[in-house]
Amino acid sequence: MKATTLSKETRKATVKSGWGSGRTSWGSGEIKRHLAYLVMLLPGIIFLFVFSYLPLPTIVMAFKKYQLAVPPADHWLQNKFLYALFYKSPWVGFENFKFILEAPQFPVFMRNTIGYNLVFMAVGLVAAVGIAVGINELRQRKLAKLYHTILFLPYFLSWIIVTYILFAFISPAGVIPQVFKALGLEPPQLYNTAGAWPFIYVIFNLWKYAGNGSIIYLSTITGFSQELYEAAAIDGAGKWKQFIYVTLPQLVPTIILLQILAVGRILNADFDMFYNLRNGASAAYQNSLTIDVYVYEMIASNPSKLYYPAAAAFFQSLIGFVLVLTTNAIVRKVEPEMAMF
C-alpha cells in the first residue's frame, strides 16, 4: 500500500508515469538517475526479450510447413532454423490447425484438459475453504499453525517424488494391495485400471495444492470484522449458521474472483503430473492425455514435423491469452485490487 502521507520531496518527484512523459523537462540528476534505472532493468529486459519476445515471430511456424534448409554462405541470416522457417517453408494457412482439430486425440485431450481443470477447481475450492475455516476456528492456535505448515508441504515436492509415493501405494507390493490381501480380497492392479486414474489425479492434485490454496482464504477470513460474528452469536446463531450467513457471504467475492482467474488458465494442465504419475502405464494413457502432453509427444515422436505441435501450442497460447485478458478485465471491473494487472 502507498504511504498515506508523502513528503513534499516525494510528491514533487513523483512524475505521472506513462510511456515516457514527453513535455516536462528533465530535472538535474534525473537523467543520471534514469540511466541507473535502465541499467538495473537491463538483465530482466534481456531475459524477457530472449525468452518471451524474440520467439514470437516463430509462431508463424503454425501456419507453415517447415522444411529443413541450409542458408547459402552469403545470406545475412545464417541460423539454419530461422532461415528455413522464414525463407524456405511454404505457407499453408490453417492446414496445420485442421490436422490438429481433426486428429482423433483432439476431443480426448480437450475433454481431459478442461474437464480435469474444472474438477480440480471445484474440489480444490471446497478443500481450501474448509481448511481455511478450520485453521481459523481452532481454539489451539499453535496446533492450528502446525497443521497449516504440514498441509502445504506437498506444494514443494516435485511430481516425480509423488510418483514414487504413489508407487509405494499401488504397485503390487504396495500398501493398498497389502490391505486387500490382508482382507482376503483380490488386490487391484491400479496401474492397469484406466478408470482409476481420474480419481488418482483428482486426489493427488488436491493433496498437492489444497494447503497452498487455503492461504488466500485464510488471510481473507482473518481480516473479517469480529463484530458481525458477535452480533450473530448474540442472536443465537451457532457456528455453522455463522459460517453460512457471515463467513461465506464475505468470502464469495474472493472465491469468485479466484475462480475467474483460474478459468484463464483452463487450457494449461500440470504437465509433470499427467506425464509422470502413471509411470508409463499404458492403461492410464487415455485418461492422462492433456494438451501439454499431446504437444510434447508430437515434438518427441516427430521432430521433423514440428508444424503440427506448433499449431496445437499456438492454439493453446492464443486461447489462454484471450481467456486471461478477458477474465482479468472482468475481475478488474469488479474488484481492481484482485486483478493481476
Place this chain on the structure above:
Amino acid sequence: MSSMTNVSTALPKKEKATKYKDMNQLSTGANLLWHILLIFGCLCVIVPLWIVIVASFTDNATLVMHGYKFWPKVFSASAYEFLLSSGGGSMLLAYKNTLIATLVGTVLCVISVGLYAYPLSRTDFRFRRFFTFYSFFSMVFNIGTVAFYMLCTSILQINNTLYALFLPQSFSAYWVIIMRTFYKSNIPDSVIESARIDGAGEWRTLLQIVAPLAVPGFATVALFAAVGIWNNYFNVLLLINKRELYNLQYTLAEILKSIQFLKEMASSSGGSVDTIKNLGDLPSESFRMAMAVVTMGPIVLAYPFFQKYFVKGLTIGAVKG
C-alpha cells in the same frame, strides 16, 4: 456483558479475557472434530512420505517379498551405503548437476528480479508503466512449447548444456510483482530520500540502503526460484539426452519408469510380475526409494526454516498490495 467483566476481575488471570472469542468459540465437540479432520489431512501428507522413507531403510528382498510397510520389517541401510559408494554414480552426478543449477539459477534470479523490480517501485521513474507492461506481457502470453523448444535448441543452443537446467527459470514476471510490492511496502520513502539528500547515487542507495532492508523479499524470491529449479523435470525431458547432464528429478523418473516397463512386458508375455526380481541388473526397490529420499530430503529438512517466507510471498503475490 458488564456483569461478566465485574466477575472476571475477581477471577484468576486465566479467565480474564472477555473478548468475543470466549463467547463464540467452537464447542469442545466441534473443536475436536476439526482437530480430527485436520490431523487426518496432515497424516495424508506425512504417512506417504514416511512409507517412502521406511522403504529406503528396508532390506530389499524383504521389501519386494512383503511389500511397503509402516516400519522396516528387516532394517537395512545398505541402499544408502550403495548410494554413497560407486553404485550411486549417476545419482551423485545428478545431485551435482542439480546443486550447481539451483545455486547459479537462484543467484541469477534474485539479482535480476531484485534489480528489475526496484525501478518499477520508484514513483519517480517515468517509464515504470512501460516496463511493468513489458514484464506482464510475458506472464499473459506464453510462447508455447514448440517455440520454447526451437528457441533453446536452434537459436540459443543450450540443449545438452548445463544452462538448460536453470536458464529459462532465472527470471519471472511473477517474482517481479512480489519483489516490487515488497519494495513499495517495506522501504519507506523517507529512507530513500535521506540517502538522496546525502548525495548517494541510485546504485549506492539500492545496494547499501535498500538491499539490507529487502532481504526477506530476496529470501522469498530465492525460495521460489530454488524450489522451481530443484524440482524441474520438463527442461531436461525436452532439451537433454546426455546422461551426464541429467538432473535429480529426471534421473529419478527414468529409474522408476524402467521398473514399470519391465513389469508390463512380463505380464503381457504371460509371466507374473514377481519374475522381475530375478533380473539381476535392476537397481533394487529400496535403493530407488533411497534416491527419492535424498532428492526430497533437502526440501523437507529446510522447509520449517523457509516456511514463513513462502506464506508472505504468496499473500503478497495473490492480493496485490
